[in-house]
Amino acid sequence: MKNELRLAGGAVVALAIAAAALVVLPYIQVRDIAPAAGLKPYTETQLRGRQVYISEGCMYCHSQQPRDRTMGPDAERGWGRPSVPGDYYYDKPHLLGSMRTGPDLFNIGVRQPSKDWNLGHLYQPRAYVRDSIMPAYPFLFTVKSAAEEGDQVVNLPPGVTPAGKVVVANREALDLVAYLIGLDHTYPILPAEPKKP
């Protein structure tokens, strides 16, 4: 039995050490962090939009974590100041992302505040950025022959709308754009852990 116990015990202890370092300690350290002053909770619409962002997997190409100047020109590109834990207070699940196939979106609401631009760009990114490789999301829109009451018609650049039709944004597209426009973390922050006097 000695071998088995050594094996199982050792294996579990090794994993427990790792979990303590990467799961439990951050939990203790982050648990008491307050939301950054200036950070607003998401509205209902934005939360629904955030769900669309997750369902469509936007985070696989877009990060939400501008880095410090020493790591890269994130600030020069207009992606914003380095983020701090307090910025993510309302984020469940986290959407930090691991790829920058497209640009960082932590402050996209500041760079692209236009609802029309965002809707049109989701419908056909290449109508706005010629060499973009972002997927088009036509399934978030309905192509109709005439707009009905309450429809949000998307103002597209000439030649993108199918002839004789209008493109109407579905609710998911509107929610998603509400979330994107709301992404604004440009408020100033205090140092993460102010030193006690």
Add this chain to the structure above:
Amino acid sequence: MDSAVLSLLGAFLLSIIGLFAFIWSMRKGLLVENPKAASMIFAKGEIGRVDDPALLAGDHERMQIAAHEEGDSGSQADPAEIEDRIESDRSTSFPVFMFIAFACFWLLIGSAAGLTSSLKLHMPDLLTEEAWLSFGRLRTIHLNAVMYGWVSNGCLAVIVWLLPRLLRTRLYGPMWVMLGGTFLNAGIAAGVGAIAMGWTDGMEYLEIPWQIGIFIFSGLALIILSALYTLANRRVKELYVSAWYMIAALLWIALLYFVAKLPGVHTGVQQATTNWWYGHTVLGLWLTPTSLGAIYYFLPKIIGRPIRSYNVSLLGFWTLAFFYGQVGGHHLIGGPIPGWLVTLSIVQSVMMIIPVIAFTINQGGTLWGRMYLARYSPTLRFMMFGGLMYMLSSLQGSIAALRNVNGVAHFTHFTVAHAHLGVYAFVSIVLFGSIYFMLPRVLNWEWPYPKLITLHFWLVVIGISIYFVSLTIGGWLQGTAMLDAARPFLDSVRVTIPYLEGRSVGGALMTLGHVVFVGHFFAMALRFGPHRTGAALFWQSKLEPALEK
């Protein structure tokens, strides 16, 4: 206390503990070689006998003659022990076949989803009308289908097949294993369906919703119970290193999955560190130990020579266990997480060089002067290529964790290439080789068209080489462009296009290889092809007259 002091203190404590562990191991005699434990995968008198069930009888004979070395007695394996082994194989054949069949199914689904996603990255208007076919969902289907469907089922097949062999007993509770496998695969199928419909937990590697994750966890738990019961009924004194790796891997994946999927506990940046703790540890403490365990068994078994050093393999095991769990933080270098955590992960990533070197020395020593045997045995080719790629991917990982390298490689396709070097060129290739070895024993039937094994090997090896080289270069250029403030962001997109196309070419070759492999599997399972009665199991006795000539 600032993080620099903390990490220095941590490093100091670590070295003290290491010193004590060393002294303890000296006292326990762990550094004295143990040739008996190293050769326990062979029956009495079996050393010097090659074993590759994927070979036809004639080829097997030729390999045996080529493998002859000075000092071989030419003795026969003890029939009683061979009988035990046949007993072990019989007890596992049904569950192992089930896992392999599921693995093949998911391999095809995963490859199709992966190839389509790859094409979409340079043809962004391809198949955009349906939500489930969009890039964000399809790439996630690819990841989950290959990660949980193909690789995990494959690993379970190897574990369930090898454990009874290594413990010289039968599989206890095969029905529980079957039930666990059913739960697991029902969970994967439901999870992939959920992702296609847009229901996901939204964290990389952990997308399958936790409600469905309950099935996956219970499936794993059932399999573990049976594995532990089998372990408790072992009839060998020492545990071979593969058994160490595999039993630990089973415990690790279950605990990892449980902690990471706990609903409602993780939040904010802590969730991010948990996410990447899981994301990297699932590779490091589930796929890697299982595949290493497979190499530690199959490679010596095929060439009929024990591994060089039992103790070096145990050193590799414990260093892997200790360091690999803590490397995940290197995915968040520069991110909004505590600095000490990133430093810790970078240090442990570099420490991973120790288990890699232990493994390489051991396998290299075993193969030294015997590499030419790869000409005879396709299974050995898979094992050698996989082992070599383990070394390369792990060393690359250690280097890419360094801050200045990571600064360029982070957020780019470079990481994707690295992930495929590990999970494909190492793990998947080893699984292919293991399946070629196991299936004739499982089905008591020979591979109908051995030439297809060679075709499969070259398709996937050339495919992954194109994939890796092209995406690594593309990713590096992407990173350089992204870090240059003078260049517009879109430059970092434009520069990758030819390399993304190259990746699709490599991916297409790999997919083609998988079609060949799964087709061959079906031909064998349905007893198509030339009728051969030479049941692979019993040729030891038939070989005798050939050798005496």
